[in-house]
Amino acid sequence: MKIYYDNDADLSYLKGKKIAIIGYGIQGRGQALCLRDSGLDVVVSEMAGTPNFEQAKKDGFNPVSAAEAAAQADVIQILTQDHVQAKVYTEAIKPNLKKGKVLVFSHGFNIRFKQIKPPKNIDVIMIAPKGPGALVRRMYEEGKGVPCLVAVHQDASGNALKIALAYAKGIKGTTAGVIETTFAEETETDLFGEQAVLCGGVSELIKAGFDTLVEAGYQPEIAYFEVLHELKLITDLIQERGISGMRRGVSNTACYGDLSRGPRIITQKTRKEMKKILKEIVKGKFAKEWIGENVAGRPNFDRLLKEGDEHLIEKVGKQLREMMPWMKK
Template identity: 40%
Template sequence: MTDEMDEPLYTRDIDLAPIRSCRLAIVGYGNHGRSHALCLRDSGVAHIRIALRETSPSRIKAEADGFEVVSLPEAAAWADAISLLAADEAHRLIWEEAILPHRKPGQALIVCHGFSIHYDLIRPPADADVILAAAKGPGGAVREEFEKGRGLIGFWAVHQDASGQARELALAYLAAIGSGEVGIFPTSFREETVSDLFGEQVVLVGGMVALAKASFERLVAAGVSERMAYIDCVHEIKYLADLIQARGIAGMYEAISDTAEFGARQIEDKIAGPELKRVFDEAMADIESDRFARKWVETYEAGDAMVADRAADRALRIETVGAELRDRIYGATK
């Protein structure tokens, strides 16, 4: 591992001129797009336009925030750099239909996840700098941390360096959205993509939800009330996650009761047994190949992705019980 991989860069190490002098179009104005646009503007990036479809519900919000809103083809013809912050699964259609036919020669492409480049959903021409500027965390948290004078840990990578200045633009962009306050590290498009997808599928979302649902059902089957089961298997996840974020896994174990720690250590290795390894191996194989990416993009482009799944979740008892408890716990204090 190189020294550069070991040591983060901070705002004091980075020249913001490459992004401040740039005519920047931001495609999308959801959590990532809005957060990035506001932070970049506050960091002195004066020439920002928001690129949205005519029917986008985000148009009113972007205009209320004081940004000029233009069509995607207009943005592609105007900008020195495009920051493509729409949903990953929409990148192929946006690129092929609205950006590529109209793009300004030499225009840089910036993405906040490696997904569409790593899986060849987008194939930029040779004249483009292709940059990953990933602030690791939810889009809304970028703005929240920036307003506190901090930021999210940032990772940068360069897929194409047509100008010879792609690295400088990547670092300036990340510093301007706050990552330079906490540290910016180099990565690769592959590493960021594989790690992001695997983490959210097997731990942060898929794994956590599977454990929560299964444990709720098992407790209820044992005669425990649904309310108690929900509190112990779903509601309290936040408190343990907060402890791990603040103190690490060892610190979390030190902070909880000895009874909880002893019981957890008895079952930890059983849960992380051969069956779990098989599931992880299958998930990694789908991610490392393009099977997951292709299936997801094809599902999205076919329309109505996951509508039935979301409706089925809403009908579950765990959701009904959770909604009632949240209303009682938090509704009374509003």
């Protein structure tokens, strides 16, 4: 594993260049503000009339269209959502690319699955902070950084990695450490993590636990507390200390239940299904399905989301969260 730090990065590779941030969402805002505060020249693109457009103006930017930003910039960072990146690229960025420009991503989906096919005479790089944009910004303001991933897809200039590391330094990623990877590795592991563990796995495990308790006659409110509300305590411990640290941070009863019963929940059958999900990702089956879903107007996405919204755990949770003033903004 190769990790880069401040001494490995030189901001001069971005001096005199204009950086376009396409999309002023949470990640776009965080990166744009950090890059500007690092003394770099930043132009922001966002759709007029949106809350993000107004936020960009409040932050001192003069947001322009994606096409205008791409035309002005030497370095173009695409931070719109995955399913709209190809359209933005085709309509606004591609016509404004020329030899020597740099295309930047923070997630490799559209390159890995060939929804975006850049010309050969530009650099194509990735800097992916391993945290949300708000955290990137907060750590920057504290003089710290969020660990990042770096990858080079095309090195037309011969300096693509140096430019990528300069970008990482501009958001203080090199303060924490920047791990070298590939577009394929970042994309495939990211999708797998979301589907099998972080989102798909966890949410389905929560609902299964809730349903098991309710069907056994326990109050839904008690079930909610035990399988959903207290999850934050555990995930916080895991994030701070690792799994072993979490086990030493809970009661011995809970720890023994973890060690002795966990493998009965995540069985060999579950692990086999995880391997199947990973295979679908690597072979492009999921990407093809998701791209087709968007083309069709998201019928399955909307149906599945609605079904999830109607689960009893959502009704119970909404009522219980009203009892928790710390949850309210």
